[in-house]
Amino acid sequence: MxxxxxxxxxxxxxxxxxxxxxxxxQTTIFADLRPFGVxxxxxxxxxxxxxxxxxxxxxxxxxxxxxxxYDLILPxxxxxxxxxxxxxxxxxxxxxxxxDQPTWWMRLIAIAVASVLGELFFPIAQxxxxxxxxxxxxxxxxxxxxxxxNVIISPLAILxxxxxxxxxxxxx
Amino acid sequence: MxxxxxxxxxxxxxxxxxxxxxxxxxxxxxxxxxxLRSFFGVIFRPVESTTxxxxxxxxxxxxxxxxxxxxxxxxxxxxxxxxxxxxxxxxAAASVRLAQELLxxxxxxxxxxxxxxxxxxxxxxxxxxxxxxxxxxxxxxGVRVGMPVLNAAGLVGKITKxxxxxxxxxxxxxPDFALSIKVVNAPRTAITTTTIARSNAAVPSPVVPxxxxxxxxxxxxxxxxxxTTTTIAxFTPSVTTLPAVPSGVPSITVPLASDLAVRETGVIxxxxxxxxxxxxxxxxxxxxxxxxxxVPIVTAGGSRSLSPPDILIGKVSRVVERLGSAGPLLEVExxxxxxxxxxxxxxxxxxxxxxxxx
Numbered sequence: 001m002x003x004x005x006x007x008x009x010x011x012x013x014x015x016x017x018x019x020x021x022x023x024x025x026q027t028t029i030f031a032d033l034r035p036f037g038v039x040x041x042x043x044x045x046x047x048x049x050x051x052x053x054x055x056x057x058x059x060x061x062x063x064x065x066x067x068x069x070y071d072l073i074l075p076x077x078x079x080x081x082x083x084x085x086x087x088x089x090x091x092x093x094x095x096x097x098x099x100d101q102p103t104w105w106m107r108l109i110a111i112a113v114a115s116v117l118g119e120l121f122f123p124i125a126q127x128x129x130x131x132x133x134x135x136x137x138x139x140x141x142x143x144x145x146x147x148x149x150n151v152i153i154s155p156l157a158i159l160x161x162x163x164x165x166x167x168x169x170x171x172x
Numbered sequence: 173m174x175x176x177x178x179x180x181x182x183x184x185x186x187x188x189x190x191x192x193x194x195x196x197x198x199x200x201x202x203x204x205x206x207x208l209r210s211f212f213g214v215i216f217r218p219v220e221s222t223t224x225x226x227x228x229x230x231x232x233x234x235x236x237x238x239x240x241x242x243x244x245x246x247x248x249x250x251x252x253x254x255x256x257x258x259x260x261x262x263x264a265a266a267s268v269r270l271a272q273e274l275l276x277x278x279x280x281x282x283x284x285x286x287x288x289x290x291x292x293x294x295x296x297x298x299x300x301x302x303x304x305x306x307x308x309x310x311x312x313x314g315v316r317v318g319m320p321v322l323n324a325a326g327l328v329g330k331i332t333k334x335x336x337x338x339x340x341x342x343x344x345x346x347p348d349f350a351l352s353i354k355v356v357n358a359p360r361t362a363i364t365t366t367t368i369a370r371s372n373a374a375v376p377s378p379v380v381p382x383x384x385x386x387x388x389x390x391x392x393x394x395x396x397x398x399x400t401t402t403t404i405a406x407f408t409p410s411v412t413t414l415p416a417v418p419s420g421v422p423s424i425t426v427p428l429a430s431d432l433a434v435r436e437t438g439v440i441x442x443x444x445x446x447x448x449x450x451x452x453x454x455x456x457x458x459x460x461x462x463x464x465x466x467v468p469i470v471t472a473g474g475s476r477s478l479s480p481p482d483i484l485i486g487k488v489s490r491v492v493e494r495l496g497s498a499g500p501l502l503e504v505e506x507x508x509x510x511x512x513x514x515x516x517x518x519x520x521x522x523x524x525x526x527x528x529x530x
Contacts, residue, residue: 028231073298
């Protein structure tokens, strides 16, 4: 029991559990509601939020784990989303690194920019491994809509992300 | 500061290396990766089902607010369409039955002889960079990878992943989709047959106009009669009968090769949701003639094709001529509305090349 509690108090264990719920939201409600024909990307939002709060290292690791979980339910090769999400998390962390004491609106800008870039990384990664045909002008529209949706939902995502990834002292 | 930088560098190197290893493993069809997918699916599906039930009211409210007027408009249009098509359907059903009987009589494969499983669409693709849907039938119902998926209008896609009780369908518009097809080119234009019967009687006759602006002035000593046959959509006037020769020689039926419906094969490829699929590798043959906008595109079939022949896919919406021997590029307007799929039919058809050897 003590061992279980220790494992559960680890932020990476919490991340996996929270990501299961975020992924299920992505494949159900956010795949169904498509403003302007574009599916909002809450997994990406969670990753860029992590990057903007905790910096580059945590952002890229969160992206790697979340992307890998996303890969396991997508028909595309495993590793593509990990790479794209990891880079998105790292980008968000890098953007926030330039501000000394980032305010809430700076975080929002970082989330918007990292969301646009994160949504672009995926078709680029697809093209690199030979899955052609997705790098079209439509990608711009998709990226912009995803960024707007992410900015709207980001206050909630930041709260959940902070709760999930904050290191806590052991309860034992 | 230096420590922070090295941590960042290590994180990025770790990320890139891990991703590259995973991509390499998956592209080589590693059993470890497919095992991991299955294992994750077992954990994830119950969570997803619960979330689907919980979020359904939100989803319904959204569609109620934003799609209500569209649904009303669509309903009106559909009522009008149904009224127009009711008569045509009866005639078409009779023709289809006749065609199937003829195909069966000649030992040719027909769609009627292939079993199918009805499936319901249970999910869209969660990402913006894959044109797939999920259906509620899987290997338990006999569904296998590669089987063609149809709706009432025509081909929708093919099965790309099968689980016990669900499958993933790649839509025709996905850039990874490719299938061999036939273009059924219609005979060229209306056929004008002019029979000129000469006689000795000097009967004045009017000037008869003939297609193409030509006229025959028969004011001398001849009688001219003109018969114009207009082609009917779906009907091929493939034979013509020469005029009877008086000296007891029986009439000969001569098929006109140029009037036969010519079929040419190519490959249809998807180009994403915002662009129509295209057909490539059409031979620029003289006999095939010019491809007209509106001619139907059907599956080619054959021992290596993943689908049986003659499933309707769409019609040619634009012909892009290319230089050299590349042949034209055809843009295809699909008959199936891929943005609004609910019930589908999976044809339990597997070509001989895909059959697993025991």
